[in-house]
Structure formats: structure tokens, C-alpha cells
Amino acid sequence: MAKHDEALERFMQGLIRRNPNETEFHQAVQEVATDIIPFIADKPVYQDMQILERLTEPDRIIIFRVCWQDDEGNVRTNRGMRVQWCNAIGPYKGGIRFHPSVNQSILKFLGFEQTFKNSLTGLPMGGGKGGADFNPKGKSDAEVMRFCQSFITELSRHIGPDTDVPAGDIGVGAREVGYMFGQYKRLVNRFEGVLTGKALEFGGSQIRTEATGYGAVYMMENMLAHAGESIDGKVCLVSGSGNVATYTVEKLNQLGARVVTLSDSNGFIYDKEGINAEKLAWVNDLKNKRRGRISEYVKQFGGEYHADKRPWAVPCDLAFPCATQNEIDASDAMALINGGCKAISEGANMPTDPAAIGLLRDARIKHAPSKAANAGGVAVSGLEMSQNSLRISWDRGEVDDRLKGIIKRIHDQCVQYGEGKEGVDYFKGANVAGFVKVANAMLAYGVV
Ligand code: NDP
Ligand code: 2IT
Numbered sequence: 007m008a009k010h011d012e013a014l015e016r017f018m019q020g021l022i023r024r025n026p027n028e029t030e031f032h033q034a035v036q037e038v039a040t041d042i043i044p045f046i047a048d049k050p051v052y053q054d055m056q057i058l059e060r061l062t063e064p065d066r067i068i069i070f071r072v073c074w075q076d077d078e079g080n081v082r083t084n085r086g087m088r089v090q091w092c093n094a095i096g097p098y099k100g101g102i103r104f105h106p107s108v109n110q111s112i113l114k115f116l117g118f119e120q121t122f123k124n125s126l127t128g129l130p131m132g133g134g135k136g137g138a139d140f141n142p143k144g145k146s147d148a149e150v151m152r153f154c155q156s157f158i159t160e161l162s163r164h165i166g167p168d169t170d171v172p173a174g175d176i177g178v179g180a181r182e183v184g185y186m187f188g189q190y191k192r193l194v195n196r197f198e199g200v201l202t203g204k205a206l207e208f209g210g211s212q213i214r215t216e217a218t219g220y221g222a223v224y225m226m227e228n229m230l231a232h233a234g235e236s237i238d239g240k241v242c243l244v245s246g247s248g249n250v251a252t253y254t255v256e257k258l259n260q261l262g263a264r265v266v267t268l269s270d271s272n273g274f275i276y277d278k279e280g281i282n283a284e285k286l287a288w289v290n291d292l293k294n295k296r297r298g299r300i301s302e303y304v305k306q307f308g309g310e311y312h313a314d315k316r317p318w319a320v321p322c323d324l325a326f327p328c329a330t331q332n333e334i335d336a337s338d339a340m341a342l343i344n345g346g347c348k349a350i351s352e353g354a355n356m357p358t359d360p361a362a363i364g365l366l367r368d369a370r371i372k373h374a375p376s377k378a379a380n381a382g383g384v385a386v387s388g389l390e391m392s393q394n395s396l397r398i399s400w401d402r403g404e405v406d407d408r409l410k411g412i413i414k415r416i417h418d419q420c421v422q423y424g425e426g427k428e429g430v431d432y433f434k435g436a437n438v439a440g441f442v443k444v445a446n447a448m449l450a451y452g453v454v
Contacts, residue, residue, distance in 0.1 A: 221382015
């Protein structure tokens, strides 16, 4: 073990030296390398061919200026980026994030993670991620449209249905995908599957909107079933109140759970009666149409609002972090353990920080990492690409069945590579299973 620790430390020192100040990227690589370095220790071919070193350097990063005009006629300037991480097993694929915090470190962590996630789905997709430090909050539809048009006008030179296929992420949903697809189509004069998460009227797939949240719940179902348990009757915490959070709640309700929290960047609501279908429909309208804050929930339905707090200290059986990276730190992990939490499925990307992961592991909490637990979104994006290529659309049942099958296979790969004396280490299982397929493709290509 000490030998692996030394190798990991040497590897991380080099990575940090080459990528200074990119703390989220360091964190994502460390989490993967912790499992991969021991795995490749007796497999010299991966070492000789520098697979881990090559996989921690992106194929390329495109950085560009995005100019647009606000409703008052002021000229505004943002920075756009696309990180094309690895196309060893398929075209670059991954979301676009519009949030003021977006920077190179965050997009590199997301592009790196996406490569392993997409590999786990079993579909032919490489990894990428993009975005801009644009803040959609408080902007009119017309401002968002002008921003999206300017952003995609530049990005259109670098993407394509067989090159790089973006989708949504934080701050990018159906509205933004519509504006970007419309402008792309106009620029290239081709109707092609260059973005996923499109509306059903113009090439979108059934279930794509729901897929990330549903998938996170299906992953939990699989984890619990492996231990002889089920979701029915469980009390659940969900953070966030965007796309992933709301469809996590919808599926949990369908399976008989009681969800008692939702949140946004200002605080969380606690409704101990449960956020039922009627309340959830109201939240969807609040978030997608009125673009309001989750605090308004308690004025409508009662319950408690806790400003500037996260939901993790509320007693629960299951937790679903669905907001953003590092939203569970060591003190949140202790709160979850003390509150009775038995299992976590990560809807958000890298929501749990390293200290928290260690505490949860020591407490034997079943814990599905984001690259496995939230792969349902990109998996249905992959199915959207297939349907676009075939020029057909599958019905809801067919897509949902395929999604369930993909998540089950991801779960089983985690068990295959992660089961040990102390139960299943889902982090190790996902990291190793995701790595093997990409690494073997890279070996086949030689030094490229
Ligand atoms: P949305 O923009 O729809 O919703 C994001 C939610 O998270 C909002 O409630 C937002 O609150 C909250 N949030 C964002 N940033 C912060 C922050 N810094 N602190 C606290 N809360 C925050 O995004 P999605 O639901 O699409 O994405 C949520 C997570 O899921 C992200 O980690 C994303 O990468 C991941 N993911 C998304 C997929 C998808 O298909 N959309 C697929 C796989 C993963 P506020 O409104 O206050 O900003
Ligand atoms: O993090 C993710 O997997 C996403 N934002 C979805 C990516 C996609 O291409 O559907």
C-alpha cells in the first residue's frame, strides 16, 4: 500500500505543478488516480504506454470571447470555453454550463470525469465539457437568446455530430439548447444531431429531460437491491431544485419514497409531509417559467426555510446531492451519518469532497459516485444521437427501458471491479471499469 501511496503522491505532485491553481481538477484526478495506480501496478503495458499520464492531459481546450448586447444596449463580454478531453471511444460528448463560477479548473474536472462516465454507459462517446462565466439569473429571454447565439456562433467551428456533441448542464436547459441549435442550424445549413437535450419537436429524445434524475434513483434502487433493500417508504434528502433535483424527486415519489428537502444557492426548504407530485409541479413552474427562488415554496405550502444552509443535517434514510460540486464537506458527512443516512446517490458532479468521502466510507454508507450515479443523462443523450442518426424516435417506454438497462449494467460493473470484504466500493468500481475501456482503446491506437 505504501508503494502505491508514494506513486500517487509523485504523480499528483507533477500534475499540480503542470496545472497550478486548478483545485477542482486536482481533486477529480486524485479521486481517480487513487484507484487506478494500484490497479495498473501489475499491468506494465498501461504504465509503459503512459495511459494515466495521457488521460490527464486534454486533447485540446478552446477558449473564446463571447460578446453580446443586453436589453439596455450595453455591450457585454464573457469568456466561453470547450474542453475536448478524450475521443478514444467516440466523439467528444458532455454538457455546457453557464454560471459565473465557470473557469478552466471546473471545466477540466468536468471533462475529465465525463470521459470515465461516458465509458461506463457502454455507448460510443468520448468526454468533453464546455461553458461560460455568463450568469443567466435575472436576464431576459432576449438577453439569453443573444448570448446563446453569440456563444454557439464561435463554438460551431469546433463541434459537429461526429466531432463533439454538447448538451445542457447548470444554467443550460431546454431554452438555451433551443437557441443554440437554432443558430447552429442556420450557420451550417444542415439539420443534424449536434446538440442533445433538444425539444421533442426538433430531434430530442423522450426521457432526456428526466434521465439524469431518474438514473440517479435507478442507481440507488440497484445499490439497495444488491443489499436486499428497496426505496419504498424511505425518507430522502435532495439538494438543488433544477433539472436533476426535480426529476430525482419525481422518480422517488413514484417509487414510494418521501422527499423532504430541496435547495438552491440561497438555502433549503424542509417539508416533512413530503414534496408530492402537486408541489413538485409548482416547483417546476417556479424554476422553469417564473425563474424564482426555492424560499417561495414555504409561502405556498408551509414547512421550514433555512437561509444559507444545506439540507444534510435533516434526519434521513437516503441522500441525493443534485446541486453542484463540493456541496457535502466533512461536517455535512458527519451530519448525514448522525442523521441515519444509509446510502447516497450523486446526481451532481463531484458533490462530495475528499474528506467527506473518507468519513462516509468509514461509516460503511453505500455511496454511488457521480460518474456512475448521474450517467443516465448522458446515456439518454447517447440514445438521442442514435435516434438522430437513424432518423427515428423511440417511444417513452423504450427509452426508459434502455436507461434502466444501462444503469443496471453500470451498477454491475461497479460490483465487478469494486466488491471486497467490506462490501462494494462504488468509487473504485466506477473508476476502474470506466478506465479499462478507454485505456484499451488507447493501447490499440499506439502513440497518438
Ligand atoms: P440546473 O441549472 O437545472 O440547477 C442547478 C441547481 O443547483 C439550482 O437549484 C441551483 O441553485 C443549484 N446550484 C448551482 N450552483 C450552486 C452552488 N454553487 N451552491 C448551491 N446551489 C447551487 O442544473 P442541473 O440540475 O442540470 O445540474 C445540477 C448538477 O447535476 C450539476 O452538478 C451538473 O453538473 C449535474 N449534472 C447535470 C446533468 C444534466 O443532464 N443536466 C447530467 C449529469 C450531471 P441556484 O438557482 O440558486 O443557482
Ligand atoms: O454532466 C453530465 O453528464 C451532463 N451535463 C450531461 C452531458 C450530456 O452530454 O448529456
